[in-house]
Amino acid sequence: MTPKERAQSVADHMWAADQASPWFGMELAEIDEGRAVLTLTVAAHHLNGHGICHGGVIFALADSAFAFACNSRNQSTVAQHNTITYISPAQPGDRLTASAREITLTGRSGLTDVTVTNQTGAVIAEFRGASRTLKGQVCSQEIET
Amino acid sequence: MTPKERAQSVADHMWAADQASPWFGMELAEIDEGRAVLTLTVAAHHLNGHGICHGGVIFALADSAFAFACNSRNQSTVAQHNTITYISPAQPGDRLTASAREITLTGRSGLTDVTVTNQTGAVIAEFRGASRTLKGQVCSQEIET
Amino acid sequence: MTPKERAQSVADHMWAADQASPWFGMELAEIDEGRAVLTLTVAAHHLNGHGICHGGVIFALADSAFAFACNSRNQSTVAQHNTITYISPAQPGDRLTASAREITLTGRSGLTDVTVTNQTGAVIAEFRGASRTLKGQVCSQEIET
Amino acid sequence: MTPKERAQSVADHMWAADQASPWFGMELAEIDEGRAVLTLTVAAHHLNGHGICHGGVIFALADSAFAFACNSRNQSTVAQHNTITYISPAQPGDRLTASAREITLTGRSGLTDVTVTNQTGAVIAEFRGASRTLKGQVCSQEIET
Numbered sequence: 001m002t003p004k005e006r007a008q009s010v011a012d013h014m015w016a017a018d019q020a021s022p023w024f025g026m027e028l029a030e031i032d033e034g035r036a037v038l039t040l041t042v043a044a045h046h047l048n049g050h051g052i053c054h055g056g057v058i059f060a061l062a063d064s065a066f067a068f069a070c071n072s073r074n075q076s077t078v079a080q081h082n083t084i085t086y087i088s089p090a091q092p093g094d095r096l097t098a099s100a101r102e103i104t105l106t107g108r109s110g111l112t113d114v115t116v117t118n119q120t121g122a123v124i125a126e127f128r129g130a131s132r133t134l135k136g137q138v139c140s141q142e143i144e145t
Numbered sequence: 146m147t148p149k150e151r152a153q154s155v156a157d158h159m160w161a162a163d164q165a166s167p168w169f170g171m172e173l174a175e176i177d178e179g180r181a182v183l184t185l186t187v188a189a190h191h192l193n194g195h196g197i198c199h200g201g202v203i204f205a206l207a208d209s210a211f212a213f214a215c216n217s218r219n220q221s222t223v224a225q226h227n228t229i230t231y232i233s234p235a236q237p238g239d240r241l242t243a244s245a246r247e248i249t250l251t252g253r254s255g256l257t258d259v260t261v262t263n264q265t266g267a268v269i270a271e272f273r274g275a276s277r278t279l280k281g282q283v284c285s286q287e288i289e290t
Numbered sequence: 291m292t293p294k295e296r297a298q299s300v301a302d303h304m305w306a307a308d309q310a311s312p313w314f315g316m317e318l319a320e321i322d323e324g325r326a327v328l329t330l331t332v333a334a335h336h337l338n339g340h341g342i343c344h345g346g347v348i349f350a351l352a353d354s355a356f357a358f359a360c361n362s363r364n365q366s367t368v369a370q371h372n373t374i375t376y377i378s379p380a381q382p383g384d385r386l387t388a389s390a391r392e393i394t395l396t397g398r399s400g401l402t403d404v405t406v407t408n409q410t411g412a413v414i415a416e417f418r419g420a421s422r423t424l425k426g427q428v429c430s431q432e433i434e435t
Numbered sequence: 436m437t438p439k440e441r442a443q444s445v446a447d448h449m450w451a452a453d454q455a456s457p458w459f460g461m462e463l464a465e466i467d468e469g470r471a472v473l474t475l476t477v478a479a480h481h482l483n484g485h486g487i488c489h490g491g492v493i494f495a496l497a498d499s500a501f502a503f504a505c506n507s508r509n510q511s512t513v514a515q516h517n518t519i520t521y522i523s524p525a526q527p528g529d530r531l532t533a534s535a536r537e538i539t540l541t542g543r544s545g546l547t548d549v550t551v552t553n554q555t556g557a558v559i560a561e562f563r564g565a566s567r568t569l570k571g572q573v574c575s576q577e578i579e580t
Contacts, residue, residue, distance in 0.1 A: 016194075018194040020201070045165060054208070059201050060201020081229070083229075104522050130520055230420055232396050249413050251378060254377070256416055273373070304484035313480040346455070346496070347491075351491070372518070372521075374517050374518075
């Protein structure tokens with residue numbers, strides 16, 4: 001099994017157990033070791049009082065991409081400290097893409113950046129997540145590389 | 146009109162226009178100038194693949210509390226850079242409370258801290274949001290203090 | 291030995307070994323369990339190209355206050371992720387005070403806020419530091435409470 | 436004048452006025468539009484009570500690189516919210532390099548990432564800075580591209 005295949009197996013396992021990401025309207029588009037891409041189309045129920053996408057929805061999309069990237073080695077990994085910078089508002093109907101890539105992994109501590117763009121490629125937000133690996137695997141079945 | 150009455154009027158106006166916060170399951174519990182308290186009960190559709198509340202839901206709750214606090218002077222205000230530190234996981238059925246209080250406001254730049262606790266008072270997350278005031282009011286009707 | 295006495299013993303030990311904090315021009319003003327206050331007067335060599343105090347000097351002052359607060363239980367503790375928000379510039383001759391107070395400590399993870407003010411009480415910066423406790427003590431001598 | 440030549444002119448102007456960066460022991464190694472590289476060798480007076488480089492010194496190095504990158508278009512630009520994640524400690528004698536590159540610039544708001552490495556290429560810290568452009572130029576002389 002290649003690292004990418006293992007990442008795919010873990011992601012399939014996580015996705016099947018994840019009730020929130022589908023509820024938000026997310027789809028998992030790509031997965032690899034230390035990388036994940038998720039998408040979401042901004043719907044009416046995602047809009048805040050200014051008529052633009054609620055920042056929590058944009059954050060959640062980035063956070064799910066971060067989680068799929070962090071857990072891709074089949075080591076249970078959780079978020080510790082996440083930051084988001086809002087660059088441009090996301091409008092109703094926008095097709096958002098969150099691309100996560102791990103930038104460092106030292107011992108149990110990882111750092112993963114996620115860029116959220118819309119259908120024109122404009123940057124909506126930049127997210128940086130600091131993770132910590134726990135004991136235990138995401139997926140107990142044999143999926144070693 | 147007192148500052149608290151103005152904050153209530155702005156919040157009523159924002160809440161009526163906000164589709165996302167009710168969709169998440171939030172309720173607005175308290176409002177004052179530079180302060181807001183929102184609550185949410187963790188439901189099955191809020192759970193991630195680890196069976197605990199998705200970080201994006203916790204963030205969104207804090208982010209809404211932040212937004213209600215920031216806009217409480219009836220000046221349109223948006224988030225720029227928000228950070229969240231996860232302290233303890235939120236479990237299914239937990240009743241979460243996000244309490245926002247502005248800590249500084251200098252010119253157009255504000256800083257607001259939000260603590261998210263559960264029904265036992267345990268801290269679930271600490272959120273810090275940096276905001277910027279735009280031109281224009283949240284609510285055009287006359288609600289001056 | 292009270293918690294405050296232990297904090298003082300640890301701080302004395304740390305200060306004696308710390309070459310950077312005195313080099314910056316810092317002084318340790320107060321110490322208690324989970325709390326520390328440090329001061330620094332802005333000198334000519336602290337100024338950046340805009341003629342105001344270099345942000346790194348303000349950060350360093352807050353970071354030292356954070357470190358003294360974090361280590362006050364005599365458990366070796368290090369910074370993981372620190373954020374600073376600049377509120378007002380610090381001018382030459384300003385007397386800066388950094389007041390650190392631990393806001394959460396859960397297992398090995400702590401969160402400590404530091405407010406930097408000047409001699410008029412104006413807020414210069416707000417700092418938030420996330421720490422992690424390591425194995426080992428700061429000070430090996432017997433200083434149990 | 437090319438963008439790189441303008442960046443060099445602005446940097447020369449800033450460096451001549453900057454008392455803090457040389458005092459820290461920094462050197463300016465490279466400059467271009469939206470990019471800057473600074474270096475510093477960890478000296479005895481940079482060490483904290485654990486015998487490793489004080490986090491404020493690492494932050495200051497990254498912060499100076501950030502400032503040179505942000506101001507490279509000759510528009511006065513200041514830091515608003517900076518975050519640093521410490522990856523590995525920096526040891527006495529380490530030769531640190533901070534490489535800053537602007538990742539977004541939208542209106543007056545910019546985001547610049549800085550990676551600090553040592554002489555072996557190991558990552559010491561990751562810094563992310565959010566800036567805001569003010570009215571006015573860094574350097575009043577004619578240096579238009």
